[in-house]
Amino acid sequence: MRNIIVSLAIAMAALPAFAANSVKATVNGMVCAFCAQGIEKTIAKMDATKAVFVDLKSKVVLVEAKEGKTLDQKAIGAAIVDAGYDVVKMEASTTSVDEMKAAAKSAKK
Amino acid sequence: MRVAFRLLALASASLLSWAAHAAPMGFKESWMVMGDLSPNWREGFANYAFTAKDAVGPSLLYMRSDDKTKTRELAEVAYTRLLKRWNLPHAQANVWFVGGVGALRGNDFSGTRTMATPGIQVDYETTRFYASAFGRLYRAEGINHDYAAARVGFSFFEADYDEVQPWAVLEVRRMRGLSDMTEVTPMLRLIHNRYFVELGVNNSKQLRFNFMHTF
Numbered sequence: 001m002r003n004i005i006v007s008l009a010i011a012m013a014a015l016p017a018f019a020a021n022s023v024k025a026t027v028n029g030m031v032c033a034f035c036a037q038g039i040e041k042t043i044a045k046m047d048a049t050k051a052v053f054v055d056l057k058s059k060v061v062l063v064e065a066k067e068g069k070t071l072d073q074k075a076i077g078a079a080i081v082d083a084g085y086d087v088v089k090m091e092a093s094t095t096s097v098d099e100m101k102a103a104a105k106s107a108k109k
Numbered sequence: 110m111r112v113a114f115r116l117l118a119l120a121s122a123s124l125l126s127w128a129a130h131a132a133p134m135g136f137k138e139s140w141m142v143m144g145d146l147s148p149n150w151r152e153g154f155a156n157y158a159f160t161a162k163d164a165v166g167p168s169l170l171y172m173r174s175d176d177k178t179k180t181r182e183l184a185e186v187a188y189t190r191l192l193k194r195w196n197l198p199h200a201q202a203n204v205w206f207v208g209g210v211g212a213l214r215g216n217d218f219s220g221t222r223t224m225a226t227p228g229i230q231v232d233y234e235t236t237r238f239y240a241s242a243f244g245r246l247y248r249a250e251g252i253n254h255d256y257a258a259a260r261v262g263f264s265f266f267e268a269d270y271d272e273v274q275p276w277a278v279l280e281v282r283r284m285r286g287l288s289d290m291t292e293v294t295p296m297l298r299l300i301h302n303r304y305f306v307e308l309g310v311n312n313s314k315q316l317r318f319n320f321m322h323t324f
Contacts, residue, residue, distance in 0.1 A: 033301060039136075053268075056267075059199075084136060085196055
């Protein structure tokens with residue numbers, strides 16, 4: 001019984017390792033893909049960034065971290081402001097860029 | 110020298126009137142190149158955004174009168190400043206200053222004259238609607254080619270960030286001293302996250318081509 005509990009605890013502790021380590025920013029003013037490219041280009045250059053997704057419809061920028069790296073929320077916020085937009089909310093997320101792209105695609109259908 | 114000036118004018122001539130078409134500068138620490146090309150108006154400029162609100166760069170403009178008898182070539186350094194921006198949940202509005210100082214040449218006077226070109230652009234945009242107004246003075250000794258333009262457009266559908274979004278845009282513009290007519294140009298605009306192009310035919314049946322690229 002004790003072995004089962006220990007195994008379960010180990011398995012649960014390992015779960016977050018399989019979830020994406022992302023930052024989700026809700027951004028005001030993001031209405032044009034050509035104008036918003038600065039967000040993607042600047043954040044993609046950051047050392048900890050694995051992928052960036054800009055969703056004009058939901059006004060969300062999702063940044064996924066490389067494995068073992070930590071995203072700098074302050075730097076991401078500053079990059080969005082330098083691109084000309086306002087960040088209204090910034091939160092940690094376990095959604096990956098691929099998952100968000102798939103969700104956006106299925107919502108479109 | 111004159112050939113070099115013309116080449117320079119052609120290249121950067123495409124850049125100036127771009128200020129009337131969309132955000133006239135890119136994001137911080139980016140370069141933007143722009144062009145607006147038609148038989149009587151060839152404009153180009155490149156600028157570097159040294160802050161999120163300020164950009165500077167060379168600009169070239171070639172203008173020709175409707176009867177093709179009078180021409181102007183302007184080479185200048187232009188400064189762009191975002192004076193005010195409103196970032197709303199589903200829209201963005203801006204007030205821009207665009208102004209330059211440069212050398213003007215014309216086929217009806219000798220030598221060069223110093224020209225100053227201060228202007229203001231206001232614009233409002235959502236993912237489906239765009240409107241802008243642009244006014245700019247083109248002044249040199251004995252010369253007044255003040256310019257005004259207005260644009261309105263709508264997109265056919267809302268697109269994802271990495272999709273091409275087509276727009277229908279109507280531009281009306283007018284300039285003193287070279288043309289007595291108001292130029293009206295319906296255009297097809299294609300926006301992608303890597304490029305911005307417009308193609309249209311004005312009310313004189315002249316082709317117009319505009320582009321923007323940021324890098």
